[in-house]
Amino acid sequence: MKKTIKLLAVLFISTLVLTSCEDNHDHDHDADHEHEEVNILRYTLTNTNDTNNVVTFEFNDPDGEGGADGTKQVSGTLVANATYTGVLELLYNHDGTLESVSDEIKENDAEDHEVFYINSAGMTIDTTDVDANNNPLGFETNISVGATITGSLTIAIVHEGKKPNTGINDALSGGGTTDIEVVFNI
Amino acid sequence: MQKLFIFCALVCCVYATKAQDCNITFRGKITDFHNNSPIVGASVHIVNSNKYTTSNLKGEFNFNKLCASTITIEVKHIACETKQVIINLKKDTFKNITLEHHLEELNEVIVTSETKTERTSIENSLNKEVVLTYSDKSLGDALNTISGVSTLSTGNSIVKPIIHGLHSSRLLIVNNNVRMFDQEWGDEHAPNIDINSGGKISVIKGANTLKYGSDAIGGLILIKPKRFAIKDSIFGNALTSLNSNGLGGNVNSEIIKTYSSGFYGKLQTSYKRFGDFSAANYNLSNSGLESINASLQFGFNSYEKGFDAYYSFVSNEIGIIRAAHVGNVNDLVRAINSGEPSFVDGFSHSIDNPRQSIIHHLGKIEAYKRFRNAIKLSVQYDFQLNNRKEFDRRRASFRNIPAADFRLFTTSIQPNLEIKSFKDLEINTGFLLRYQQNSSADENETGISIPLIPDYERYEAGIYATSNVKLTNNFNVSAGFRYDFIRMNAEKKYKLFDWEENNYDVLFPEFTSNRIENFEIFTFPEFNFHNFSASLGLLKTFENDFEFIFNYGLASRTPNVAELFSDGLHHSASRIETGSLTLTKEVANKFIMSFNRNNENFGFSISPYFKHINGFIQLIPSNEALTTIRGAFVAWNYNQVDSRIFGIDIDMNKRISNSLNYQGGISILKGDNITDNIPLINMPATNFKNRITYTNKGFNNLSVSLTQRTILQQNRFPDYNFSVFNPIIQDNVLVDISSTPPTYSIFGVQTSAVFKAFKTGGLIVEFNVENIFDLAYREHLNRLRFFADEIGRNYNLKIKINY
Numbered sequence: 001m002k003k004t005i006k007l008l009a010v011l012f013i014s015t016l017v018l019t020s021c022e023d024n025h026d027h028d029h030d031a032d033h034e035h036e037e038v039n040i041l042r043y044t045l046t047n048t049n050d051t052n053n054v055v056t057f058e059f060n061d062p063d064g065e066g067g068a069d070g071t072k073q074v075s076g077t078l079v080a081n082a083t084y085t086g087v088l089e090l091l092y093n094h095d096g097t098l099e100s101v102s103d104e105i106k107e108n109d110a111e112d113h114e115v116f117y118i119n120s121a122g123m124t125i126d127t128t129d130v131d132a133n134n135n136p137l138g139f140e141t142n143i144s145v146g147a148t149i150t151g152s153l154t155i156a157i158v159h160e161g162k163k164p165n166t167g168i169n170d171a172l173s174g175g176g177t178t179d180i181e182v183v184f185n186i
Numbered sequence: 187m188q189k190l191f192i193f194c195a196l197v198c199c200v201y202a203t204k205a206q207d208c209n210i211t212f213r214g215k216i217t218d219f220h221n222n223s224p225i226v227g228a229s230v231h232i233v234n235s236n237k238y239t240t241s242n243l244k245g246e247f248n249f250n251k252l253c254a255s256t257i258t259i260e261v262k263h264i265a266c267e268t269k270q271v272i273i274n275l276k277k278d279t280f281k282n283i284t285l286e287h288h289l290e291e292l293n294e295v296i297v298t299s300e301t302k303t304e305r306t307s308i309e310n311s312l313n314k315e316v317v318l319t320y321s322d323k324s325l326g327d328a329l330n331t332i333s334g335v336s337t338l339s340t341g342n343s344i345v346k347p348i349i350h351g352l353h354s355s356r357l358l359i360v361n362n363n364v365r366m367f368d369q370e371w372g373d374e375h376a377p378n379i380d381i382n383s384g385g386k387i388s389v390i391k392g393a394n395t396l397k398y399g400s401d402a403i404g405g406l407i408l409i410k411p412k413r414f415a416i417k418d419s420i421f422g423n424a425l426t427s428l429n430s431n432g433l434g435g436n437v438n439s440e441i442i443k444t445y446s447s448g449f450y451g452k453l454q455t456s457y458k459r460f461g462d463f464s465a466a467n468y469n470l471s472n473s474g475l476e477s478i479n480a481s482l483q484f485g486f487n488s489y490e491k492g493f494d495a496y497y498s499f500v501s502n503e504i505g506i507i508r509a510a511h512v513g514n515v516n517d518l519v520r521a522i523n524s525g526e527p528s529f530v531d532g533f534s535h536s537i538d539n540p541r542q543s544i545i546h547h548l549g550k551i552e553a554y555k556r557f558r559n560a561i562k563l564s565v566q567y568d569f570q571l572n573n574r575k576e577f578d579r580r581r582a583s584f585r586n587i588p589a590a591d592f593r594l595f596t597t598s599i600q601p602n603l604e605i606k607s608f609k610d611l612e613i614n615t616g617f618l619l620r621y622q623q624n625s626s627a628d629e630n631e632t633g634i635s636i637p638l639i640p641d642y643e644r645y646e647a648g649i650y651a652t653s654n655v656k657l658t659n660n661f662n663v664s665a666g667f668r669y670d671f672i673r674m675n676a677e678k679k680y681k682l683f684d685w686e687e688n689n690y691d692v693l694f695p696e697f698t699s700n701r702i703e704n705f706e707i708f709t710f711p712e713f714n715f716h717n718f719s720a721s722l723g724l725l726k727t728f729e730n731d732f733e734f735i736f737n738y739g740l741a742s743r744t745p746n747v748a749e750l751f752s753d754g755l756h757h758s759a760s761r762i763e764t765g766s767l768t769l770t771k772e773v774a775n776k777f778i779m780s781f782n783r784n785n786e787n788f789g790f791s792i793s794p795y796f797k798h799i800n801g802f803i804q805l806i807p808s809n810e811a812l813t814t815i816r817g818a819f820v821a822w823n824y825n826q827v828d829s830r831i832f833g834i835d836i837d838m839n840k841r842i843s844n845s846l847n848y849q850g851g852i853s854i855l856k857g858d859n860i861t862d863n864i865p866l867i868n869m870p871a872t873n874f875k876n877r878i879t880y881t882n883k884g885f886n887n888l889s890v891s892l893t894q895r896t897i898l899q900q901n902r903f904p905d906y907n908f909s910v911f912n913p914i915i916q917d918n919v920l921v922d923i924s925s926t927p928p929t930y931s932i933f934g935v936q937t938s939a940v941f942k943a944f945k946t947g948g949l950i951v952e953f954n955v956e957n958i959f960d961l962a963y964r965e966h967l968n969r970l971r972f973f974a975d976e977i978g979r980n981y982n983l984k985i986k987i988n989y
Contacts, residue, residue, distance in 0.1 A: 034583055036633040038815055063705035064635055065755060065814045066762065067681030095704045101581075109582035118914055154913040156817075159513070160579060168914055172520065175529025177513035177579070181817030183913045 037064045038101050040091040041182050043155060045084035045143060053079060057153065059182045062093060072184055078149045086141035088115060088155065090180070102139055110137050112160050116168040117141065121151030121186045135163040149186055156181045208253040211278045216245045216261060219286035219558070228263040228285065261285060286489045303408060305654055306664045306723030308392035308735050308780045308793060317381060318986060319936065319952065322427040322436040322458055325381050329407065332389050333851040334793070334835040336870035340374040340969045342463055342977050343475045343504050344542070348967070349391060350795060351831045351857045351869045352404030355746045359407045362496050364550050364568040365398050367596040367622060371746040373969060378500045378546035378572065380479035382438045382456050385412035391795070392723065392737035392778050396650045396668040397602065397614065400719035401743035403774040403799065411496065412452070414444045416487060423988045431980035432474070433533070434460030448492065451484040461535035466962035466978035471531040472505040472538050493553040500546040505537040510973045511579050514817030516912045518760045518972065519919045527974040539577040547571040560606035569597040584633050591627035592639060596620065610656040620646040624747065636706070638754045639747055640678035647671050660727040672715040672744050678751055679706045690767055715771055717742035731785045739776040745769040749803050749824050761820045762812055763805065769826060774799040787841045794834040802829035806867055807923060809908040818910050820921065827861035849877045856902065864904045868967060871900035887940040896931040900966045927964035927971060932957050943987055952984040
């Protein structure tokens with residue numbers, strides 16, 4: 001009787017061990033997967049009167065968060081008193097392939113995101129695109145440049161903020177978090 | 187014809203009597219199992235016959251003129267277990283029979299002369315009433331009632347115990363003789379233990395009990411299993427608790443069956459569920475939790491041999507307040523400066539992100555056998571499987587994908603030999619073999635490139651010996667030593683830039699694989715550690731229940747997996763934590779004394795302690811923020827300093843009158859980083875508590891208590907504040923992560939009464955009010971103190987039925 005109990009006990013423990021060991025993480029899974037990280041932010045402005053005048057603000061952090069710091073680059077020249085249309089892209093560069101996170105947000109998650117443009121360089125930036133609730137989204141903008149162009153441009157994206165809102169501080173008041181915050185010096 | 191018949195009959199008779207050779211003598215000697223002394227006056231009975239005898243002064247007995255057959259003899263003696271022996275009698279036989287003394291048994295508890303783990307240990311236990319009061323709370327909350335024990339919490343449901351300023355990997359939590367490995371290295375990882383599953387819960391603040399490991403720099407927390415009397419019985423209890431704060435509670439039920447043969451079985455289950463808790467002024471949105479637990483214990487218990495098997499299942503789903511989820515450091519500053527949580531919604535029972543989801547399986551089987559000369563050999567095999575998933579508020583595509591998903595498997599085997607053969611000397615020795623493996627979900631599953639903690643394997647082998655000598659009737663000395671060898675292999679990706687910036691390419695070229703993909707280098711770190719530890723304890727007892735205990739301990743702790751390999755963003759804390767491969771082990775010298783008197787009328791305990799820890803590993807914020815595409819984050823790094831912690835715990839209880847009792851206590855602690863000459867981070871502040879209880883045994887055992895607990899503001903803290911530029915307001919802001927909240931006092935009322943229910947059962951009813959003045963306050967050692975207040979008033983009703 002005692003022997004049977006001992007045997008049963010050993011069996012019971014072994015089954016537990018064996019069944020528990022099943023949950024192994026599959027590491028060499030080579031399926032298509034998305035990334036949460038964004039390592040390229042690109043804001044492209046095209047002059048409404050001269051499509052050859054393209055100004056690009058780009059932040060590029062090839063090794064992602066951590067590692068080396070990202071680099072910022074402004075290419076092209078802003079023409080005083082001109083108007084531009086702007087397109088913001090968020091990309092993840094995975095070994096040469098570019099995944100568009102901004103497309104993913106525009107498709108699935110527009111209601112939970114809003115892009116804010118804060119500038120001290122005398123520009124007026126208005127967002128033109130909206131989400132499904134007709135609230136501003138911000139990946140597409142109209143910009144009018146003032147007479148002088150020096151200062152900084154900050155592009156920030158608030159996730160799950162208050163919509164509609166009176167500005168970024170109001171957006172952040174409802175439990176929103178800043179998911180992107182990049183400062184360009186012009 | 188008649189003559190022939192008589193002849194046949196005679197022949198038959200002769201033949202028959204010749205077959206029954208009834209001239210056998212059966213002699214024997216009865217001695218005591220442990221020390222071979224003769225047992226006098228034992229009764230010896232041949233079962234199913236009327237032959238009885240007793241053993242003489244030499245323990246000897248004899249039966250004459252027995253017939254050849256198989257007989258069963260039963261040997262009885264007062265204070266010994268009855269023994270039955272089967273003997274096949276063919277000729278004159280001599281047999282040695284041993285009997286063992288057993289101790290008095292009372293109800294469901296076996297009372298032994300030792301209630302402490304070791305005679306010289308400085309140990310505090312939670313009594314049954316405290317465990318009942320905290321049945322619907324966490325283990326950390328219950329332990330907080332012991333002087334010198336504080337808590338490090340992440341919200342009110344994730345509570346880690348701190349003993350004398352030390353926590354996480356510096357505390358050994360032993361659950362049913364199994365050392366817990368449930369990713370305790372994380373500040374926000376509370377122990378996964380159902381407080382209702384064990385028997386007695388003890389905290390050992392001193393140095394001993396090297397049986398469980400060399401790294402108990404802070405101390406040990408033991409959750410001991412219940413032990414049952416050897417008799418036929420079935421009993422159990424059911425308990426339910428309801429709370430106004432959180433609109434939740436728990437249900438716990440257990441049933442125990444014991445047999446007089448020595449077998450026993452116990453089944454226990456509990457379910458706990460709470461919705462959002464509330465602080466005094468607002469709802470703490472997303473602070474709900476759900477906990478499902480079950481445990482099974484069965485075994486066989488006898489003096490000579492036995493086994494115990496235990497399995498427990500713990501499943502916890504814990505919400506973290508949504509207001510604690512921040513983006514970058516500017517969000518954190520906004521939260522600190524606003525004084526109010528950034529997100530408050532109406533009450534809800536649902537548990538959303540951010541949340542933790544943990545499942546913990548624990549199983550053990552332990553067998554023992556006692557030999558002559560008071561030697562007991564026991565062997566234990568155990569295993570644990572811990573799966574922890576942490577969910578964040580992520581983009582829609584990742585909504586229900588955990589940001590962290592770790593599966594930690596640990597298994598070990600440990601034989602122990604207990605030798606009590608020498609007078610007044612007890613020796614315990616044994617060894618341990620352990621294997622541990624962690625598997626982290628990688629980017630295919632989480633969408634995050636480098637997991638916070640890598641895959642690793644850990645092998646451990648240890649050997650120990652402890653001894654206790656009773657020098658005189660009131661002076662005990664114990665000493666012990668332990669050696670552990672630990673080997674750790676990990677597989678980890680580093681950003682190539684970080685690998686080179688930290689100089690790891692020069693320091694650890696043997697770890698690289700030279701495989702570089704996507705700016706990341708694949709590495710295979712390997713470490714070997716040797717840990718020595720030793721302990722010395724003295725116990726001197728005096729008249730009138732006074733006693734003095736001194737403990738010295740030398741303990742070593744290897745860096746844990748978070749300290750070595752941490753890498754990444756903690757979303758709900760707006761910080762980037764980075765480990766360090768150059769960390770070496772911590773070596774601590776601990777001294778603790780206790781002068782106490784255990785007495786119901788007037789008792790006290792005065793316990794000063796001093797610890798010096800060489801190579802103390804700490805996680806501290808750097809004074810610069812790291813800038814990423816998300817903005818700035820505080821960078822926290824692990825470093826090593828020499829530290830010193832000393833303090834005193836004082837407790838007192840006084841019976842004021844027949845129905846009034848007073849208890850009070852104060853704890854003072856001073857922790858310093860002596861390398862940098864600044865206070866240590868996260869040290870508990872001075873705190874004191876008082877309690878007055880009125881009891882009326884005649885009136886349903888009514889008990890009414892008023893409780894008070896005050897935590898002073900911690901004014902000794904390191905200043906790690908710094909400034910960061912906020913581009914939204916175009917100005918610098920101060921990131922004040924160091925300042926501490928003000929002093930606060932919490933008052934409560936606890937009442938209980940006992941009623942009769944069923945024939946043998948009892949019904950206990952408790953009604954408690956916590957934070958009776960609904961105080962809005964913040965606690966320094968709550969990692970979420972930047973975002974919201976602690977919980978407000980709570981009305982609690984508990985009903986427990988014993989049957």
